[in-house]
Amino acid sequence: DTGVSQNPRHKITKRGQNVTFRCDPISEHNRLYWYRQTLGQGPEFLTYFQNEAQLEKSRLLSDRFSAERPKGSFSTLEIQRTEQGDSAMYLCASSPGVGVSNQPQHFGDGTRLSIL
Amino acid sequence: AQSVTQLDSHVSVSEGTPVLLRCNYSSSYSPSLFWYVQHPNKGLQLLLKYTSAATLVKGINGFEAEFKKSETSFHLTKPSAHMSDAAEYFCVVDFGNEKLTFGTGTRLTIIP
Numbered sequence: 266d267t268g269v270s271q272n273p274r275h276k277i278t279k280r281g282q283n284v285t286f287r288c289d290p291i292s293e294h295n296r297l298y299w300y301r302q303t304l305g306q307g308p309e310f311l312t313y314f315q316n317e318a319q320l321e322k323s324r325l326l327s328d329r330f331s332a333e334r335p336k337g338s339f340s341t342l343e344i345q346r347t348e349q350g351d352s353a354m355y356l357c358a359s360s361p362g363v364g365v366s367n368q369p370q371h372f373g374d375g376t377r378l379s380i381l
Numbered sequence: 382a383q384s385v386t387q388l389d390s391h392v393s394v395s396e397g398t399p400v401l402l403r404c405n406y407s408s409s410y411s412p413s414l415f416w417y418v419q420h421p422n423k424g425l426q427l428l429l430k431y432t433s434a435a436t437l438v439k440g441i442n443g444f445e446a447e448f449k450k451s452e453t454s455f456h457l458t459k460p461s462a463h464m465s466d467a468a469e470y471f472c473v474v475d476f477g478n479e480k481l482t483f484g485t486g487t488r489l490t491i492i493p
Contacts, residue, residue, distance in 0.1 A: 269424070298480070307471050307483030308425070321479065356424060358481075369415055370481060372424040 267291070269373035271357050277379045278347060285343045286376045288357030295362030297340050298370060299332055301325065302354040314340060315362060344378075352380045383408050385474045387484035395492045400459040402487045404472030407453065413475040414455045416446055419486075420468045428470075431455060442466070467491045 270289040278284055290297045295316055300308035311330070312322045316337035326332075329348075334340040344351055354377050358370035388403040406412065413432050417425040429440025436448045442465075446457045455472060472484040 271424075296479075300481075305486075307486050308481075309483070310480035313479055323480075358425075369427050369430050371427070372417075374422075374424040377422070 269357055269359055269371055271355075271373035271376050273376055274374065275377050275379070277381065279381050280347055280349060282347055283343065283345045284347060284378060285341055286355055286357075286378075287339060287341050288373060289339045290357070290359030291371055293361070294359035294371075295337070296360045296370075297334055298358040298360075299340070299342055300356040300358065302356055302375070303352075308354075308356055311342075347378075347380050349380050352378055354378075383412075383474070383476045383482065385472055385482050385484045387472050387487050389487050390485065391488045391490065393490040393492055394462045396464055397461050400457070400462045400466065400489065402457040402470050402472075402489065404455045404457065404484060405453055406455065406472075406474050408474070408476060410477075411448075411450060412477060414446075414448060415473040415475070415481070416440065416444070416455075416457050417471045417473055418468045419471065425471065428457070462489075462491050464491050464493065 272287045298313040299311040302308040311326050312332050314334040329345045332342045354375045356375045358372045360370045361368045384407045386405045415430045416428040419425050428444050429438045431438045431448045439445045444459050469486045471486050474482045
C-alpha cells in the first residue's frame, strides 16, 4: 500500500492559464474522489469516480473544470482559464468502493494551486 | 438538513493535559462519522471512524471518540496531549451519498 499520490505538490501559474493535476489512487481502489480546500476551511467535495465512470459532480465544479479517469486507475483534474478564486489545495482520495461498506477515504497530500 | 458542526475553531491545551474537540451533526439517521487530522501542508490522515458498531471508538495516537445518538455528538478526546498533536482536526460525516461532508475544523495548539 503506497498510499494516494498527487502530482505536482505545488503549482504556480498566471491567471488565464490552464493547469492539470494528477492523482494515483491506492492500487485496486475502485472509487476516486476530488475535493477542494481553501485557506482556513474544510475540504469540499468536487466529484467522484467509480472505476472510469464519473458518477457525481458538485455545483462547485464549473464548466472550466473537467476530471477524467480514463482507465479506472489514475485521474486528472484540469482547470481551464484559471481565476484568482481557483487558488486552493486540491485533494484526491480513494476508497475500495463497491462491496466494501463504510470504508474510509484515504487522502493524498494534495496539490496546492496558486494563481498570480 | 444534513450538516456537521465543530463548535470550537481553536483549542489550546497544555502538554500532558486532556484534549476535547467537539463535534455535532444533524441527520435523520445515524451516518458514518470520522475524525481526520491534517498537519501543515499535508493531506488528511484518518484518526478513527464510527460505523454503527461500538459507540466508543478508539483511534490512532491515543485518540478516541464517543458516539452519542441522543445528543447527535461525536466528540474527540485524548487523555494526555503531546506536542506532536498540534494540527487541524476535522469532524467528517458520510451521509450515505458517497461524498464526505467536513466540519470547518478545529486548530489544536499544545502549550509546552
